[in-house]
Amino acid sequence: MDVNAAVAAAAAIAGVLTGVIAMLAFRWSEREQKRPTRTSLHTDPVLPPGVDTVLSVLRSSAVVLDEADTVVKASSAAYALGLVRGGRLSVEPMLQMARDTRRDGEIRQVELDLPRRGTGRGEALAVSARVAPLGSRLVLLLVEDLTEARRIEAVRRDFVANVSHELKTPVGALSLLSEAVMDASDDPEAVERFAGRMQIEATRLTNLVQELIDLSRVQNDDPLEDAEPVRVDELVAEAIDRCRHQAGTKQITMAAGGTADLHVWGNRGQLAAALGNLVENAVNYSPARTRVGIAARRVTAPGGDLIEVAVTDQGIGISEKDKERVFERFYRVDPARSRATGGTGLGLAIVKHVAASHGGEVTVWSAEGQGSTFTLRLPEAGAARDRAQQHPDLGDLDDEAGESTPQSSPYEPLPAPEVLP
DSSP states (O other): OHHHHHHHHHHHHHHHHHHHHHHHHHHHHHHHHHSOOTTHHHHOTTSOTTHHHHHHHOSSEEEEEOTTSBEEEEOHHHHHTTOEETTEEOOHHHHHHHHHHHHHOOOEEEEEEEEOTTOSSOOEEEEEEEEEEETTTEEEEEEEEOHHHHHHHHHHHHHHHHHHHHHHHHHHHHHHHHHHHHHTTTOHHHHHHHHHHHHHHHHHHHHHHHHHHHHHHHHHSOGGGGOEEEEHHHHHHHHHHHTHHHHHHTTOEEEEESOTTOEEEEOHHHHHHHHHHHHHHHHHTSOTTOEEEEEEEEEOOTTSOEEEEEEEOOSSOOOHHHHTTTTSTTOOSSHHHHHHHTOOSOHHHHHHHHHHHTTOEEEEEEETTTEEEEEEEEEBTGGGGGGGGGOGGGOOOOOOOSOOOOOOOTTSOOOSOEEEO
């Protein structure tokens, strides 16, 4: 009996311990389920029906906060901007806005400049934050990235200011010269001299307006809508012919080489304008009795072969600080020389836009006193065969024969040229 009683007592004690352990485990499980996790930040069921779907399609960064300022829902864009870290809203001004809105229910909006995450350059991230109540417990924060919009607006303001200045110069000169002609009506030599100056200023004004039109066209038009295979040798010949008179006046020899049997893919008019601008710049910035070379070759690239057209001059060259800005609108390396040659500062900006819109690029190598080489790289027509499926009216493209030419530095000597008189 004593043994049986002991066994029964032990079983009773074991049962009580098991019950206690099960109760503690159940309580611990409930506590763990209530604890917020990173997964629950995205799937917490307290969100009103349909809100999760709406937030997922918004372009703005979205964050939903509960009454304890804990993130209930956050979009991937909010994490990318660094707004949410460790399940909390990391931007104090936005957090204070959320608290104020939770208290009085008013919608608030503010624009802030935030430090850019992951960069040491001190660049600010411009954002617009809007906070609104979402039900009785939650607050919705929508953040719009305004950085690119502000950059575009700054570029637009600078462009308008530069255009105003550039137009005012020749127009003012024409006004003064016309007054001088009227005052010198009895002096034929003075009238002839002032009329010549008026013609120069009128030509400069005409060139400026035309280049503004060209720049607007290449920015707004899609060149691939009218894309076709274009012969490189024809583009080079057209560019040389455009500058033949200027080069002859300065006794500059223009030479072309390696352009045979090469085709690029794009809008013929825009490509001719871009290459013509490069050759014209080379002639304008070269001393008398020097040489301007145009060389073309096929280079291998991961996405398909490219055609590389390099324009080399023996001019004044470009300094290191100027090389970073030569493709900006209205920027001139030598303003005095630009005025003398009638340059507007838009030619290289047009080249850059044409190259980018055709899926290519333009680069520059230069050394002061040694000359410059501008290299235009564009997709080869044969390598762009897949694009022809979107333009069936172009017909079949002929295969290009020959091996790809190894890529080399843009300032290496040009191949044996064919001198064009």
